[in-house]
Amino acid sequence: MAVVEALVPPRSNSRRVVRRVLRNPLAITGLAVLAIAVVLAVFANWLAPHDPTQTQLGNAFAPPGTAGHLLGTDDLGRDVLSRIMFGLRASLHVGILAVAFSLVIGVPLGLIAGYFRAIDALISRLTDLVLAFPFLILAVGLAAIRGASLGNAAIAIGIAQIPGMIRIVRSETLRLKSLDFVSAAIVEGAGDAWILGRHILPNAGSALIVQATVGIPAAILGEAVLSFLGLGIQPPAPSLGTMLSDAQQFASRAPWAAVMPGVAIMLLTLAFNIVGDSLRDALDPKASRR
Amino acid sequence: MTPVLAVKDLSVTFRTEDGPLSAVDHVSFEVGDGEVLAVVGESGCGKSVTAMSIAGLLPRSATVDGSVELDGTELIGADKRTLRSIRGREVAYIFQEPMTSLNPVFTVGHQISEVLRTHIGLNRQDARTRAIELLKLVGISSAERRIGDYPHQLSGGMRQRVMIAMAVACDPKVLIADEPTTALDVTIQAGILDVLRGLRERLGTSIVLITHDLGVVADLADRVAVMYAGRVVETAEVHDLFANPQHPYTTGLLGASPAAGRHAESQRLNEIPGLVPVLTEQPDACTFADRCPRAVDTCTTSQPQLTPGPHRVACWNPVREPVEV
Amino acid sequence: MRRYLLNRLWQSLVTLVLATIVVFVGVRALPGDPALALAGEERDPESLRAIRQQYGLDQSWLVQFWKFVSHAARGDLGESIRTGTPVRSMILSALPVTIELSVLAIVIASVIGVGAGVLAAVRRGGPAEWAANGLALLGLSVPHFWLGLMAILYLSVALGLFPASGFVPFFTNPVANLHHLILPAVILGTGLAAVIMRQTRSSMLDALSADYIRTAEAKGLPPKAVIGKHALRNSLIVVVTIVGLQLGALISGAVVTERIFALPGFGKLTVDAVFQRDYPVIQAVVLVTATAYIVINLLVDLLYSVIDPRIRVRGEA
Numbered sequence: 012m013a014v015v016e017a018l019v020p021p022r023s024n025s026r027r028v029v030r031r032v033l034r035n036p037l038a039i040t041g042l043a044v045l046a047i048a049v050v051l052a053v054f055a056n057w058l059a060p061h062d063p064t065q066t067q068l069g070n071a072f073a074p075p076g077t078a079g080h081l082l083g084t085d086d087l088g089r090d091v092l093s094r095i096m097f098g099l100r101a102s103l104h105v106g107i108l109a110v111a112f113s114l115v116i117g118v119p120l121g122l123i124a125g126y127f128r129a130i131d132a133l134i135s136r137l138t139d140l141v142l143a144f145p146f147l148i149l150a151v152g153l154a155a156i157r158g159a160s161l162g163n164a165a166i167a168i169g170i171a172q173i174p175g176m177i178r179i180v181r182s183e184t185l186r187l188k189s190l191d192f193v194s195a196a197i198v199e200g201a202g203d204a205w206i207l208g209r210h211i212l213p214n215a216g217s218a219l220i221v222q223a224t225v226g227i228p229a230a231i232l233g234e235a236v237l238s239f240l241g242l243g244i245q246p247p248a249p250s251l252g253t254m255l256s257d258a259q260q261f262a263s264r265a266p267w268a269a270v271m272p273g274v275a276i277m278l279l280t281l282a283f284n285i286v287g288d289s290l291r292d293a294l295d296p297k298a299s300r301r
Numbered sequence: 302m303t304p305v306l307a308v309k310d311l312s313v314t315f316r317t318e319d320g321p322l323s324a325v326d327h328v329s330f331e332v333g334d335g336e337v338l339a340v341v342g343e344s345g346c347g348k349s350v351t352a353m354s355i356a357g358l359l360p361r362s363a364t365v366d367g368s369v370e371l372d373g374t375e376l377i378g379a380d381k382r383t384l385r386s387i388r389g390r391e392v393a394y395i396f397q398e399p400m401t402s403l404n405p406v407f408t409v410g411h412q413i414s415e416v417l418r419t420h421i422g423l424n425r426q427d428a429r430t431r432a433i434e435l436l437k438l439v440g441i442s443s444a445e446r447r448i449g450d451y452p453h454q455l456s457g458g459m460r461q462r463v464m465i466a467m468a469v470a471c472d473p474k475v476l477i478a479d480e481p482t483t484a485l486d487v488t489i490q491a492g493i494l495d496v497l498r499g500l501r502e503r504l505g506t507s508i509v510l511i512t513h514d515l516g517v518v519a520d521l522a523d524r525v526a527v528m529y530a531g532r533v534v535e536t537a538e539v540h541d542l543f544a545n546p547q548h549p550y551t552t553g554l555l556g557a558s559p560a561a562g563r564h565a566e567s568q569r570l571n572e573i574p575g576l577v578p579v580l581t582e583q584p585d586a587c588t589f590a591d592r593c594p595r596a597v598d599t600c601t602t603s604q605p606q607l608t609p610g611p612h613r614v615a616c617w618n619p620v621r622e623p624v625e626v
Numbered sequence: 627m628r629r630y631l632l633n634r635l636w637q638s639l640v641t642l643v644l645a646t647i648v649v650f651v652g653v654r655a656l657p658g659d660p661a662l663a664l665a666g667e668e669r670d671p672e673s674l675r676a677i678r679q680q681y682g683l684d685q686s687w688l689v690q691f692w693k694f695v696s697h698a699a700r701g702d703l704g705e706s707i708r709t710g711t712p713v714r715s716m717i718l719s720a721l722p723v724t725i726e727l728s729v730l731a732i733v734i735a736s737v738i739g740v741g742a743g744v745l746a747a748v749r750r751g752g753p754a755e756w757a758a759n760g761l762a763l764l765g766l767s768v769p770h771f772w773l774g775l776m777a778i779l780y781l782s783v784a785l786g787l788f789p790a791s792g793f794v795p796f797f798t799n800p801v802a803n804l805h806h807l808i809l810p811a812v813i814l815g816t817g818l819a820a821v822i823m824r825q826t827r828s829s830m831l832d833a834l835s836a837d838y839i840r841t842a843e844a845k846g847l848p849p850k851a852v853i854g855k856h857a858l859r860n861s862l863i864v865v866v867t868i869v870g871l872q873l874g875a876l877i878s879g880a881v882v883t884e885r886i887f888a889l890p891g892f893g894k895l896t897v898d899a900v901f902q903r904d905y906p907v908i909q910a911v912v913l914v915t916a917t918a919y920i921v922i923n924l925l926v927d928l929l930y931s932v933i934d935p936r937i938r939v940r941g942e943a
Contacts, residue, residue, distance in 0.1 A: 144648075146875070147877070148916070155903070240881075384846075404838040406863070451936070464841070
């Protein structure tokens with residue numbers, strides 16, 4: 012009986028995982044915040060009360076609560092709430108783009124590193140190399156070569172996340188490779204690509220999901236930093252980072268323009284981190300109970 | 302003879318996610334001065350929990366009732382400071398896993414000295430000198446050199462000797478050895494048993510030997526307590542028990558093998574069909590009844606108590622005739 | 627031990643060579659003809675040829691790479707296109723500020739992170755653990771440059787507790803120096819403190835359930851020794867590695883923090899160079915950062931082997 016079970020791939024019981032996450036009130040709160048953020052970002056065109064780039068110099072520095080401007084206006088009289096909605100869109104855009112980039116490059120490299128021992132050393136030298144360039148330095152270099160833009164910011168952030176992605180996939184591959192059902196498939200003469208794609212990748216899925224949920228908020232913070240420094244999204248396009256950089260000079264006069272975008276970033280990343288944490292706990296209940 | 306250690310009506314219950322779990326139920330035994338008492342049973346029978354509860358080493362999820370007296374001092378319910386002053390000094394432990402029971406980041410000398418400095422207040426130099434003596438006592442050659450080694454530099458048998466040296470550093474009254482040889486190779490087991498026997502002879506230490514290895518029992522023990530599902534079901538002098546087991550569980554453990562009592566070879570407990578039950582509460586019945594070949598009606602309706610005398614047994618239908626030789 | 631050291635040194639060297647190649651190629655990939663940039667106003671073919679010859683731009687890439695490496699090895703990183711100042715002296719004046727800021731941040735983050743992590747592990751399930759976990763989650767999620775803005779806005783400007791910007795060298799006035807740096811260091815340390823706290827908590831929980839902790843308790847050691855010595859010493863091994871892994875994030879963070887607090891450090895140099903398209907400075911900054919990262923990581927690994935005897939002394943078993 013035990014032998015038979017060992018030869019069948021372990022199916023991660025996704026329904027049970029979802030149930031565990033939904034039982035956690037903190038996770039529900041996080042998911043709700045994410046849902047609101049996504050709705051605001053996706054439907055910003057319809058939901059935003061104003062055009063985020065429309066300046067109205069006569070109405071600059073209107074405090075929160077001013078008629079028509081729930082969160083006030085900035086130094087150029089632009090509506091802070093509308094800019095935050097479009098800023099959320101940019102943040103999520105970069106966050107997802109960066110993580111997708113790191114997945115596309117990192118997952119195959121991680122699979123190869125874990126599966127073919129001969130190439131492992133080469134790949135780990137390459138990750139060492141990437142790690143030697145801190146993400147901001149990477150972004151600086153990329154901005155110098157290709158110019159500052161949303162896409163280049165996402166690529167720089169994505170590159171910086173590749174080593175982490177490779178590490179996760181590599182260790183999952185090593186673990187799964189030693190399990191009986193994979194050994195059995197190898198003995199049966201299955202091809203390497205078949206084993207990697209059919210047996211190892213699907214079972215590494217949960218670890219990848221967790222890594223992606225912590226990667227997105229990190230990327231969002233990265234985008235905010237780059238845009239704040241002027242290396243990311245270029246004005247007048249609204250981004251939470253550029254909003255902060257604009258508001259910095261006038262922070263004493265219009266603190267709301269500096270406080271609100273920061274709160275928005277924090278809520279967004281906090282929600283992602285909470286969901287990521289509870290997802291990890293749900294996938295590995297032993298780790299959380301320790 | 303006044304016992305050094307007297308355990309009376311000891312019960313341990315764990316709070317778990319699935320409700321309370323009864324691990325030990327009204328266990329009583331005594332250990333005399335210089336005596337070796339073996340506590341025997343399958344894994345999960347509560348023998349290790351019993352051992353841990355003596356010096357209050359159980360996690361917070363455990364509730365302990367009953368009495369443990371060490372030389373007349375009550376240990377159950379004693380405050381933490383008292384327990385700390387007793388652990389390592391009056392009651393010392395040896396654990397099953399020599400590989401992981403020593404801290405990997407300190408030298409063995411440091412870990413032995415630590416006990417001496419904590420309990421006897423020796424200075425660094427005296428503690429070191431004494432630690433070398435102790436290493437020699439447990440049969441480690443070139444102790445002066447070994448004292449600076451880290452655990453990972455020693456073999457499993459050597460590490461277990463270090464554990465023993467650490468345990469007897471303060472000349473404790475009672476040494477509790479929880480499966481001291483289980484994780485070791487057969488050849489190394491004999492050496493460890495020799496060390497324990499030597500300590501008993503030279504220092505007069507009383508030993509509670511927790512084991513499921515009947516070879517070890519025959520080799521070292523004076524008396525045996527057999528545990529099943531949290532209860533002591535039989536207790537007797539070691540020769541009496543091997544020659545004349547009365548509880549069906551004990552006879553099951555010994556099998557029909559008359560050689561068990563004479564050979565010092567490692568002999569594992571015989572397989573008895575079925576599993577040790579996991580109990581949320583102790584029933585008013587014999588917990589072995591389900592697996593017992595000699596069960597009678599009373600067994601499932603009433604809990605048998607230990608009979609008085611030197612050979613005590615808790616059974617409604619004990620085996621009376623001596624085992625065929 | 628020696629083999630481990632040599633192996634580690636060799637790996638670092640390989641990474642360093644690769645990093646140098648990447649920087650070299652990266653600079654060649656910059657848009658535009660560098661000669662044009664260097665020429666400034668005088669763009670006649672004659673002076674362009676002179677400039678190409680002067681900077682060796684007419685030679686093969688291989689020769690150029692060799693010159694780049696040999697000059698860099700001698701500490702000659704070229705001159706700023708904008709000011710003509712040797713890049714070396716620009717870096718040497720900016721580096722101490724960044725190093726002091728980063729060291730302060732690591733110290734603060736380690737003290738807070740390890741303290742909170744141990745507390746959370748020991749007081750498991752209690753309000754202390756909840757508070758520590760919550761703060762760590764916040765520390766991971768808050769954009770720390772925004773936190774810096776808020777600190778300047780409310781602590782420096784409104785309450786006047788700290789100077790809002792500027793820098794005083796340590797040897798000019800140590801007290802003023804610390805007064806200027808303490809707030810930026812705390813801000814820079816928040817993310818690191820959160821990471822250290824989470825790592826310390828989980829490795830302390832691992833350590834506390836280990837067999838050797840049961841041994842320490844069975845020896846009758848007081849809780850101070852069981853937790854503060856036996857468990858913590860084992861947990862710190864993991865924490866040290868984490869600090870090493872977080873170094874890249876710390877360097878990135880330092881750039882932003884310096885920008886916000888107007889500290890004349892490495893970060894300001896970097897950002898200014900990008901906006902002024904001062905390529906020699908960008909190239910030097912990237913190279914120095916990569917070298918620093920590789921060297922510090924090597925040192926962290928050595929420290930790791932000092933703390934962990936299992937690496938320091940090879941076992942016989």
